[in-house]
Amino acid sequence: MSEPILRVQDIRKSFDGSGVLRGVSLEIREGEVVVIVGPSGCGKSTLLRCINGLETIDSGEIRLHNEVISGRKKDLHLVRQKIGMVFQSYDLFPHMKVMDNLLLGPVRALGRPREEVEKEALQMLDRVGLREKADVYPRTLSGGQKQRVALVRAMLMNPELLLLDEITAALDPEMVSEVLNVVIDLARGGMTMAIVTHEMRFAEAVADRILFLEDGVILEESDPETFFHSPKTERAARFLQSFTYASRRDGAEKQSKNNPQG
Amino acid sequence: MDWSFIGAHVPDYLEGAWVTLRFGLYGVLCSLAVGVLCCLVRYFRIPVLRQVAAGYVELARNTPLLVQLFFLYAGLPRVGIRLSAEACAVIGLTFLGGGYMAEAFRSGLDAVDRSQAEAGACIGLTPAQNIRYVIFPQALATAVPAVFANVIFLIKETSVFSVLAMMDLMNVADTLRTGGGRTVEVLFMLAAAYLLILLPVSVAATLVERRLRYAGFGDSRPV
Ligand SMILES: Nc1ncnc2c1ncn2[C@@H]1O[C@H](COP(=O)(O)OP(=O)(O)O)[C@@H](O)[C@H]1O
Ligand SMILES: [Mg+2]
Secondary structure, three states: OOOEEEEEEEEEEEEOOEEEEEEEEEEEEOOOEEEEEOOOOOOHHHHHHHHOOOOOOOEEEEEEOOEEOOOOOOOHHHHHOOEEEEOOOOOOOOOOOHHHHHHHHHHHHOOOOHHHHHHHHHHHHHHOOOHHHOOOOHHHOOHHHHHHHHHHHHHOOOOOEEEEEOOOOOOOHHHHHHHHHHHHHHHHOOOOEEEEOOOHHHHHHHOOEEEEEEOOEEEEEEOHHHHHHOOOOHHHHHHHHOOEEEOOOOOOOOEEEOOOOO | OOHHHHHHHHHHHHHHHHHHHHHHHHHHHHHHHHHHHHHHHHHOOOOOHHHHHHHHHHHHHOOOHHHHHHHHHHHHHHHOOOOOHHHHHHHHHHHHHHHHHHHHHHHHHHHOOHHHHHHHHHOOOOHHHHHHHHHHHHHHHHHHHHHHHHHHHHHHHHHHHHHHOOOOHHHHHHHHHHHHOOHHHHHHHHHHHHHHHHHHHHHHHHHHHHHHHHOOOOOOOOO
């Protein structure tokens, strides 16, 4: 197997004295898709934010291609040019048209020629079905469209690693799949990703590996088959249980698996 | 109303208007620069300078321009610094306006969601690029009404320049009134002159605000 792209070693992070990450280690190899699941408040967002330096870590070390990227201040933007991140809230720039949203990073941060990036951007928009939206302002887009644009914006930086933090959590249910299909497409294309999600079917479909985070520590690390069908820890089993509903007709014994809605 | 008196003195008022407009404009432009500088210092939390900027803003906004001008014109020569009336006028107006503009920009910056700065950082922008392309344009959109209000306020404040013996609109009117005594005509022309200068500014403010409101944001190409 190849050298890991990302290596997180025993990182700790606390807010106001309470430990949010309490010794987390993980590795992500090239082309690998790692999905991080766990109850709300367990530190998933904090973990992703520490990786690209939006939060500083208290101890431990983060390496990208064997180069230490944690604890840096000065050239943090150079690190972030290699690590893309998309949030739940899209955060498109409302004062720029879609195309300008897409061009800003490649043209200003990377210094690439505008025409060249524009061509690439149109191709990418086409791939996610939004070619005709290049010239509109973000406020005219639906949530699902905004999030697809946000994904394209991150991908146009040609990141080595993409971090996705609950990117469908703010979407109406009917828009979830149009966004997640883009992610699956990226995964097929070999994109290396760390994904936080509450969409368990998606997690099972896209993941090479599942990390179960609880209370700031990784409690379980397995392939999706094992994690979803025979979790090793009782905590993980209970967590998965929370996504299922007892059927009204069959009583409590027989339970049907369902996607969480809302 | 003595229209022939009014007609005869239009050229005086034009000259006064030119002084008011020119020095008002210098003051406004310098105020904008000082305001941007102050709010950048505060945004990036630059130590020491940040406290200096905060102190300056309070001082500028809570002392009358008249007092600031007296200090420049009569106080500074005591310590050997002698400035022309024009220099005092521009510096004084900038001192006052810089404080107000800083506050206007700050309220604009406060209105930009934190997550916008994070999104800019996530596509690898440097902090300076982030401010320039992501944060500031949005902050400006919010700050525009306050900025225009300050412009109008500052141009009206130029009427204090007459204490520096500058022949601005106010001084032209004062001179005519004490010389000829036609108070009604003199004040009528004074009001008309200020109105002619400030009305276009007000209209421009309304247009820009409306554009920002209805179009969401303008369609300039920021990249
Ligand atoms: N900036 C912050 N300041 C203080 N507490 C925070 C901050 N960010 C996150 N936390 C706390 O850290 C814990 C983990 O948060 P988070 O990483 O967002 O969890 P998750 O994404 O798994 O829901 C929560 O208890 C949250 O309140
Ligand atoms: Mg979260």
